[in-house]
Amino acid sequence: xxxxxYPTQKHFDExxxxxxxxxxxxxxxxxxxxxxxxxxxxxxxxxxxKAQKSMGMTFNVYHDSEGIEKILHLDLVPRIISxxxxxxxxxxxxxxxxxxxxxxxxxxxxxxxxxxxxxPAEMILSSSDFLEPCIGLDPPKGIWCHITGSxxxxxxxxxxxxxxxxxxxxxxxxxxxxxxxxxKQAFPKLFASLGVRPVAEYPSMLLNMLQYMSPGENxxxxxxxxxxxxxxxxxxxxxxxxxxxxxxxxxxLIVDNKKVYMxxxxxxxxxxxxxxxxxxxxxxxxxFNPESMLGVPGLFEAYKAGNLALANAxxxxxxxxxxxxxxxxxxxxYYLDQDPIIENVPTYICSxxxxxxxxxxxxxxxxxxxxxxxxxxxxxxxxxxxxAEHEKFKKLVKxxxxxxxxxxxxxxxxxxxxxxxxxxxxxxxxxxYVLYGETIEVVPGALTRVALVKDSLVVNSSQGGGSKDTxxxxx
Amino acid sequence: MLSxxxxxxxxxxxxxxxxxxxxxxxxxxxxxxxDLPPGIKEQWEPLVSATGDKNHFNELFNTNYSRENAIxxxxxxxxxxxxxxxTVRYARENARIVRENIPRETWEVLNDLYYYVEExxxxxxxxxxxxxxxxxxxxxxxxxxxxxxxxxxxxTQGWHFSKLGQYLERAxxxxxxxxxxxxxxxxxxxxxxxxxxxxxxxxxxKSVSGFNAYRRMYGKIQPSSIVNYLVLxxxxxxxxxxxxxxxxxxxxxxxxxxxxxxxxxEKAIGNLRADIEFAxxxxxxxxxxxxxxxxxxxxxxxxxxxxxxxxxxIQSNFTQEF
Numbered sequence: 001x002x003x004x005x006y007p008t009q010k011h012f013d014e015x016x017x018x019x020x021x022x023x024x025x026x027x028x029x030x031x032x033x034x035x036x037x038x039x040x041x042x043x044x045x046x047x048x049x050k051a052q053k054s055m056g057m058t059f060n061v062y063h064d065s066e067g068i069e070k071i072l073h074l075d076l077v078p079r080i081i082s083x084x085x086x087x088x089x090x091x092x093x094x095x096x097x098x099x100x101x102x103x104x105x106x107x108x109x110x111x112x113x114x115x116x117x118x119x120p121a122e123m124i125l126s127s128s129d130f131l132e133p134c135i136g137l138d139p140p141k142g143i144w145c146h147i148t149g150s151x152x153x154x155x156x157x158x159x160x161x162x163x164x165x166x167x168x169x170x171x172x173x174x175x176x177x178x179x180x181x182x183x184k185q186a187f188p189k190l191f192a193s194l195g196v197r198p199v200a201e202y203p204s205m206l207l208n209m210l211q212y213m214s215p216g217e218n219x220x221x222x223x224x225x226x227x228x229x230x231x232x233x234x235x236x237x238x239x240x241x242x243x244x245x246x247x248x249x250x251x252x253l254i255v256d257n258k259k260v261y262m263x264x265x266x267x268x269x270x271x272x273x274x275x276x277x278x279x280x281x282x283x284x285x286x287x288f289n290p291e292s293m294l295g296v297p298g299l300f301e302a303y304k305a306g307n308l309a310l311a312n313a314x315x316x317x318x319x320x321x322x323x324x325x326x327x328x329x330x331x332x333x334y335y336l337d338q339d340p341i342i343e344n345v346p347t348y349i350c351s352x353x354x355x356x357x358x359x360x361x362x363x364x365x366x367x368x369x370x371x372x373x374x375x376x377x378x379x380x381x382x383x384x385x386x387x388a389e390h391e392k393f394k395k396l397v398k399x400x401x402x403x404x405x406x407x408x409x410x411x412x413x414x415x416x417x418x419x420x421x422x423x424x425x426x427x428x429x430x431x432x433y434v435l436y437g438e439t440i441e442v443v444p445g446a447l448t449r450v451a452l453v454k455d456s457l458v459v460n461s462s463q464g465g466g467s468k469d470t471x472x473x474x475x
Numbered sequence: 476m477l478s479x480x481x482x483x484x485x486x487x488x489x490x491x492x493x494x495x496x497x498x499x500x501x502x503x504x505x506x507x508x509x510d511l512p513p514g515i516k517e518q519w520e521p522l523v524s525a526t527g528d529k530n531h532f533n534e535l536f537n538t539n540y541s542r543e544n545a546i547x548x549x550x551x552x553x554x555x556x557x558x559x560x561x562t563v564r565y566a567r568e569n570a571r572i573v574r575e576n577i578p579r580e581t582w583e584v585l586n587d588l589y590y591y592v593e594e595x596x597x598x599x600x601x602x603x604x605x606x607x608x609x610x611x612x613x614x615x616x617x618x619x620x621x622x623x624x625x626x627x628x629x630x631t632q633g634w635h636f637s638k639l640g641q642y643l644e645r646a647x648x649x650x651x652x653x654x655x656x657x658x659x660x661x662x663x664x665x666x667x668x669x670x671x672x673x674x675x676x677x678x679x680x681k682s683v684s685g686f687n688a689y690r691r692m693y694g695k696i697q698p699s700s701i702v703n704y705l706v707l708x709x710x711x712x713x714x715x716x717x718x719x720x721x722x723x724x725x726x727x728x729x730x731x732x733x734x735x736x737x738x739x740x741e742k743a744i745g746n747l748r749a750d751i752e753f754a755x756x757x758x759x760x761x762x763x764x765x766x767x768x769x770x771x772x773x774x775x776x777x778x779x780x781x782x783x784x785x786x787x788x789i790q791s792n793f794t795q796e797f
Contacts, residue, residue, distance in 0.1 A: 241575030254792045263789045265481045
């Protein structure tokens with residue numbers, strides 16, 4: 001009954017193939033779900049919304065004058081991934097993060113990759129994310145990008161592509177964990193019968209990693225947040241709570257003799273390892289942006305002196321740039337002598353002459369992205385935009401080609417999603433989380449973001465996106 | 476524990492206690508108005524006076540002490556930083572700051588309460604003929620918070636900081652509710668000891684949920700016994716002495732110090748607790764109940780300041796030299 005009206009379509013659907021046959025990964029779920037009435041499902045969706053609100057799983061919306069707290073809508077239908085497909089994702093990400101880490105280390109040391117002209121030197125050295133104070137720096141254990149969350153999409157043929165590498169404090173992992181708790185409660189029996197790989201160990205994996213990074217014998221860990229008005233504050237406090245560490249703001253920390261301390265009711269207490277959720281440039285007003293009120297004066301000196309671990313390492317952002325992204329397959333080849341396990345989405349780099357010409361001529365078919373913007377801002381979706389918008393972006397790109405890249409419009413895969421008209425296909429992406437400590441680990445789960453508006457491809461939470469729980473099956 | 480976190484836990488305790496007391500005040504005064512003999516007008520001015528925000532009220536409402544204005548001001552007026560809607564919001568903000576330090580249920584109940592009060596405000600509850608249920612619900616949610624804490628929070632520093640805030644606030648509020656009686660106007664001097672006078676005293680006991688317990692202990696409604704009960708009783712959890720004993724023991728738990736004192740806050744609370752512990756009702760009436768309570772409130776304020784200096788004040792890392 002439930003899926004009778006569900007359309008087959010030209011896009012890859014995670015649940016049904018082109019002939020409307022249920023894919024094997026979803027068959028158990030479908031069977032279980034069919035025992036629910038439409039009414040019951042709507043009730044479950046209602047209590048899901050309520051649970052989120054009462055847990056305070058809210059984020060503040062930027063660009064919103066009222067600064068309202070919103071919940072990230074969580075859809076009932078999970079995105080299910082078979083173990084064999086997960087294996088590809090896992091290996092692909094491990095390979096990619098290993099190469100990116102070698103790349104960042106090279107950039108701040110010998111710059112061989114630039115000398116060998118694999119990546120244009122000018123592009124890196126002119127990037128505002130290339131931090132000169134980090135040159136020659138050896139972060140603890142040689143690791144720069146400890147915590148990452150790459151965005152992965154699937155095209156019409158079911159092929160996975162990496163869409164973006166989020167190396168700068170990617171958020172969303174708390175949703176991965178909390179979504180699981182909520183959906184598990186919505187479908188307790190169904191969930192138990194399918195054999196879903198657990199994700200609950202993420203906080204301890206994160207804590208182990210942060211303690212492993214700690215340079216000294218002690219390993220007091222803290223999470224550094226900009227404060228309660230940050231859109232991801234819920235996540236910061238959630239992770240601190242789950243790890244049992246202190247959640248600190250810049251004002252709680254003080255640096256003395258190149259060592260970092262928290263101000264406690266019993267005086268100063270040393271901190272060894274910080275998971276910072278503050279951007280590089282706001283970390284330390286003495287080393288970076290002098291205007292920053294969020295950071296801690298002297299923090300970078302303590303880090304340089306080897307008295308503190310910071311995750312991710314300052315300077316990591318240099319590899320998280322939509323222009324650098326285009327070179328990652330070559331970077332993998334260069335450092336690991338391997339072909340990428342998961343491909344990039346084909347990308348045109350506007351600062352390269354031929355690519356620029358192509359982009360300007362074909363702007364109506366392309367997605368144009370600002371290289372430094374996040375969250376779906378500063379973006380043009382060619383086929384959905386008006387003539388006037390095309391012209392506006394052509395001018396923007398021409399005036400400042402370094403700031404833009406372009407990609408063909410990808411049709412993201414869809415997953416059935418509960419809407420006012422029953423289950424309907426909605427486009428999704430996938431953000432798994434990778435931790436780089438003693439080993440590179442990928443949590444068997446992900447944040448699946450879903451564009452709730454029909455046919456929309458924009459999954460960002462700030463622009464009408466929601467989320468789904470992601471189930472990786474044991475087999 | 477981080478100083479900033481201790482500060483937030485302390486205020487979380489204070490604000491939830493304040494909100495609960497305001498809900499009690501309104502509920503009881505509303506009940507009192509139902510019991511009044513014909514011809515006697517309900518009085519909301521005493522309640523507003525007792526909260527210490529009378530001037531602010533007069534500015535906003537031009538001394539019009541209608542029930543509607545008073546309930547709005549005490550519960551839903553965002554311009555009043557002590558109104559329930561404000562204190563619940565501050566409590567939630569503080570809870571948010573220290574979320575990783577409190578039980579998940581505490582956060583969830585407080586968060587739900589926040590949405591409930593916002594909703595009640597949207598529905599303009601103060602205009603309703605009978606807004607009682609709303610305040611009952613607020614009160615019981617806040618009691619639920621206390622219950623959750625008792626069974627879930629480890630008795631470490633965080634617990635003592637939030638209890639410290641709670642008991643300091645409660646001592647202050649019990650003194651204020653007692654002071655309401657001072658502000659209640661009787662039609663004439665002859666009405667002292669009249670049924671109306673009794674009604675006032677009973678209402679007062681009810682507002683601190685102390686009516687039944689008082690009855691068992693003293694039987695008769697007598698001003699001196701009531702003052703004895705609410706100020707000097709060692710066992711009633713809302714009496715001022717009970718609160719002060721707890722404030723003192725929280726402070727000693729936090730510092731780990733034994734008898735005597737190890738900082739200014741401990742010294743001040745020790746003095747205050749002793750003054751009250753060794754007073755009797757006659758000492759209070761000699762000074763005058765209102766004057767006695769007034770001084771007490773000031774001493775509580777200075778204890779709060781000492782606690783801030785001792786535990787919450789942090790050094791600005793921006794003024795440091797390198």
